[in-house]
Amino acid sequence: MSSILTDTPDGLFHTILKALKALPRELLVSWHLYRIPVLAIVSVFCGLIILFTSRYRWYDEPRGASNLKERPEQSIASVIQNKISLEQKIVAQKIGPRKIVGQKPQSRAKLSLDTFDHTTQKVQPLVFFSSLSGTTEVAAKKLTEELDSWIKHSESDYTPLEPRVLDISYVELDDYFITAPKDDPAVKYFYLILIPSYDIDTILSNFTEHLRETHHDFRIDTAPLSGLLGYAVFGFGDKEDWPSEEEGFCYQAKEVDKWLAKLTGRKRAYPLGLGDIKSDAIARLEEWRMGVQDALGEICAGNGLGEGVPGSGDPVESEDEDEIYEDDEALAETEVAVQPKARKTKPSTRLDDLEDLGKLVQKTEETDTGPIAIDFTTYKPSKPRKSALTATIKEMVPKTSPTYASLTKQGYSIIGSHSGVKICRWTKSALRGRGSCYKYSFYGIQSHLCMEATPSLSCSNKCVFCWRHGTNPVGTTWRWVTDPPDMIFDGITTAHYKKIKMMKGVPGVRAERFAEAMRIRHCALSLVGEPIFYPHINELLAILHSHRISTFLVCNAQHPEQLAALVPVTQLYVSIDASNRESLRRIDRPLHRDFWERFLACLDILRARRHEQRTVFRLTLVKGFNVDEEVAGYADLVERALPGFVEIKGVTYCGTSASSSAGLTMQNVPFYSEVTDFVTALSAELERRGLGYGIAAEHAHSCCVLLASERFRRAGQWCTTIDYKRFFELVESKGKFGPEDYIGQPTPEWALWGNGGFDPRDQRVVGRKGKRKHVIEPTPEAEVAAEG
Numbered sequence: 001m002s003s004i005l006t007d008t009p010d011g012l013f014h015t016i017l018k019a020l021k022a023l024p025r026e027l028l029v030s031w032h033l034y035r036i037p038v039l040a041i042v043s044v045f046c047g048l049i050i051l052f053t054s055r056y057r058w059y060d061e062p063r064g065a066s067n068l069k070e071r072p073e074q075s076i077a078s079v080i081q082n083k084i085s086l087e088q089k090i091v092a093q094k095i096g097p098r099k100i101v102g103q104k105p106q107s108r109a110k111l112s113l114d115t116f117d118h119t120t121q122k123v124q125p126l127v128f129f130s131s132l133s134g135t136t137e138v139a140a141k142k143l144t145e146e147l148d149s150w151i152k153h154s155e156s157d158y159t160p161l162e163p164r165v166l167d168i169s170y171v172e173l174d175d176y177f178i179t180a181p182k183d184d185p186a187v188k189y190f191y192l193i194l195i196p197s198y199d200i201d202t203i204l205s206n207f208t209e210h211l212r213e214t215h216h217d218f219r220i221d222t223a224p225l226s227g228l229l230g231y232a233v234f235g236f237g238d239k240e241d242w243p244s245e246e247e248g249f250c251y252q253a254k255e256v257d258k259w260l261a262k263l264t265g266r267k268r269a270y271p272l273g274l275g276d277i278k279s280d281a282i283a284r285l286e287e288w289r290m291g292v293q294d295a296l297g298e299i300c301a302g303n304g305l306g307e308g309v310p311g312s313g314d315p316v317e318s319e320d321e322d323e324i325y326e327d328d329e330a331l332a333e334t335e336v337a338v339q340p341k342a343r344k345t346k347p348s349t350r351l352d353d354l355e356d357l358g359k360l361v362q363k364t365e366e367t368d369t370g371p372i373a374i375d376f377t378t379y380k381p382s383k384p385r386k387s388a389l390t391a392t393i394k395e396m397v398p399k400t401s402p403t404y405a406s407l408t409k410q411g412y413s414i415i416g417s418h419s420g421v422k423i424c425r426w427t428k429s430a431l432r433g434r435g436s437c438y439k440y441s442f443y444g445i446q447s448h449l450c451m452e453a454t455p456s457l458s459c460s461n462k463c464v465f466c467w468r469h470g471t472n473p474v475g476t477t478w479r480w481v482t483d484p485p486d487m488i489f490d491g492i493t494t495a496h497y498k499k500i501k502m503m504k505g506v507p508g509v510r511a512e513r514f515a516e517a518m519r520i521r522h523c524a525l526s527l528v529g530e531p532i533f534y535p536h537i538n539e540l541l542a543i544l545h546s547h548r549i550s551t552f553l554v555c556n557a558q559h560p561e562q563l564a565a566l567v568p569v570t571q572l573y574v575s576i577d578a579s580n581r582e583s584l585r586r587i588d589r590p591l592h593r594d595f596w597e598r599f600l601a602c603l604d605i606l607r608a609r610r611h612e613q614r615t616v617f618r619l620t621l622v623k624g625f626n627v628d629e630e631v632a633g634y635a636d637l638v639e640r641a642l643p644g645f646v647e648i649k650g651v652t653y654c655g656t657s658a659s660s661s662a663g664l665t666m667q668n669v670p671f672y673s674e675v676t677d678f679v680t681a682l683s684a685e686l687e688r689r690g691l692g693y694g695i696a697a698e699h700a701h702s703c704c705v706l707l708a709s710e711r712f713r714r715a716g717q718w719c720t721t722i723d724y725k726r727f728f729e730l731v732e733s734k735g736k737f738g739p740e741d742y743i744g745q746p747t748p749e750w751a752l753w754g755n756g757g758f759d760p761r762d763q764r765v766v767g768r769k770g771k772r773k774h775v776i777e778p779t780p781e782a783e784v785a786a787e788g
């Protein structure tokens with residue numbers, strides 16, 4: 001280097017030239033020396049550049065496409081999965097720009113309790129109204145006064161604050177209907193909204209539009225009013241000009257109720273109430289107020305809104321909710337599948353003419369090979385018996401048993417250790433104004449007033465069509481711990497009311513029906529198991545009657561002794577599942593060896609008792625099992641027992657493993673036309689024998705037809721309904737009476753044979769799981785056509 005600095009310019013030039021000449025060789029040498037680290041650095045650098053540029057593009061591109069590019073190492077399945085969820089997001093975005101916060105929905109009770117401490121915070125009820133011609137204003141002010149008076153007279157430690165009334169036309173909607181007021185952290189709000197409906201443009205249109213827009217505003221959370229403790233809506237309308245909800249009756253109240261469900265995150269505290277200004281508005285509003293007061297009381301006491309059925313109060317439309325009830329459907333439709341079992345008590349001498357039958361029964365018990373019959377009829381609390389046998393008395397359905405788990409999963413409430421109650425699909429349907437079961441068409445029982453229960457979950461048959469899912473206990477004698485009848489009564493009614501209350505947040509539940517449902521008027525002892533198996537059935541029936549609850553009791557014609565000893569019920573049923581021994585064995589799969597003799601003995605008892613109470617044969621038609629060639633056989637049985645009525649019903653396939661192992665498939669379910677063909681043939685056969693029966697009524701919706709004895713025809717009109725009030729008077733008089741003494745009004749026109757059997761005042765919904773339900777305009781003609 002020193003020579004470069006000291007040399008002449010020529011020398012310098014020469015040196016540079018020399019160095020340049022040597023450069024390729026130097027570079028080559030350096031390349032050989034450093035090529036590996038250089039290559040490594042360059043590839044890392046390039047990799048970083050590629051990664052950066054691809055990420056940058058990902059942010060700009062549609063998300064679905066980029067996601068596929070970004071992770072080439074993902075499995076095909078995960079890529080497809082990502083794509084599907086991205087597409088779902090895109091579809092969701094198309095439906096509406098809603099901000100979705102992914103959270104597991106909390107229960108209604110939890111939702112309320114999470115945000116409200118009843119010991120430190122207060123509830124402020126706000127009564128909103130809107131009124132053009134003054135009616136709703138007057139009603140809202142009166143309701144506020146009554147609410148105030150109720151609060152002031154309440155003895156509870158936790159009461160709401162004095163209610164305030166607010167006119168929707170004057171309040172700033174944003175102050176109340178975007179988020180709940182938060183002026184005082186110690187106060188939480190409860191909204192009561194009373195509004196009329198107008199099919200013209202009014203302030204109400206602004207109000208509903210405001211609620212709709214708030215819901216769809218992507219800047220606002222999905223349930224911005226969830227800070228409310230609850231809400232309830234009441235609508236005023238005019239049925240004279242807008243006769244039905246489909247025609248616009250109270251349509252704006254329905255809308256407001258729907259939007260508030262969405263905005264509050266399902267906090268409907270009481271069902272939507274609707275009142276016709278020209279007839280029942282005052283009465284409906286009064287009922288609604290009582291219900292709302294109860295709900296307010298619960299909230300103030302820190303109990304929240306109460307647990308709802310799945311989807312209770314959910315801001316989905318009622319049509320969608322029907323799917324929640326699919327599982328119940330089979331239960332409602334197949335309630336016929338009730339099977340009984342015997343208890344061991346002394347043969348009754350209550351009925352003189354039944355003594356011979358008692359002897360027959362004793363004989364059949366002797367031939368029975370079942371367990372030794374012991375009197376296990378003492379109530380649970382009584383002193384244990386000394387016998388060594390008593391030490392082994394078990395509970396029929398212990399809480400720890402799989403049966404308990406299975407039954408509760410199916411929606412039963414187990415009372416004590418051997419009784420059950422469940423609200424059926426028809427009860428829910430009636431609460432929503434969508435029709436009652438066939439008992440309404442035939443006998444005037446509205447399903448929302450009816451409780452379905454059994455005091456014995458055990459049974460002595462294993463019928464192929466039974467919907468007990470093969471889990472229930474079976475046995476030929478009562479050998480379990482016995483609960484007292486008053487405890488069963490309290491348990492079943494409490495559980496029933498609790499389940500009804502769980503319906504209060506369900507969209508479509510009608511306030512007036514909800515209020516009515518809080519007073520049970522009928523009890524169908526026909527759920528599962530055999531009610532007369534319970535040793536204290538007569539006491540239980542007496543308690544039900546003392547509460548003026550009518551009793552429909554279904555037994556399986558296997559316990560003649562108990563049947564003979566039974567006190568009169570409002571309507572006594574015997575299941576007739578076959579017309580001959582072999583067929584009955586195949587279909588009922590009875591545990592008793594002498595099942596046929598027992599069956600016939602029960603028919604004789606029914607004949608003997610036909611002048612004390614209404615007696616009914618219940619036939620369940622199972623194609624391929626008990627229909628073909630059996631008309632004459634069934635006619636023989638009718639001739640033997642002379643029941644007041646014969647109910648004929650097509651079986652409903654319940655798809656349990658028990659039914660499929662018995663060879664039952666959908667092919668065994670008869671079409672309604674096959675049921676009606678059978679009924680027509682049976683009716684002709686009974687007529688040919690001069691027995692005096694005719695086809696009285698039908699409920700095509702549940703594939704059920706009613707044959708009735710001429711004893712229930714008056715002045716040429718079928719009178720299959722029941723005068724329940726009269727029945728209780730007769731029971732209370734303790735005198736002798738017969739079924740003719742409590743015949744009700746003529747069977748309604750729409751229920752008569754040929755008219756379908758669906759009350760035109762109810763709304764009919766047709767559709768199956770997974771498909772959109774649609775509402776059929778409820779005219780009798782439509783009903784008949786729909787059923788073919």
Ligand SMILES: Cc1cc2nc3c(=O)[nH]c(=O)nc-3n(C[C@H](O)[C@H](O)[C@H](O)COP(=O)(O)O)c2cc1C
Pocket residue numbers: 130131132133134135136137196197198199200236237238239242248249250251277
């Ligand atoms: C122009 C007009 C349109 C109406 N539209 C409906 C309607 O679509 N549905 C309904 O149920 N009632 C309707 N009604 C009846 C009112 O809702 C009913 O009279 C209500 O009680 C009025 O309440 P208000 O006096 O508080 O304004 C209408 C009444 C009027 C005068």
Ligand code: SF4
Pocket residue numbers: 332335424425426427437438439445446447448450451452524
């Ligand atoms: S009578 Fe009552 S319990 Fe029975 S199916 Fe009808 S609604 Fe349900």
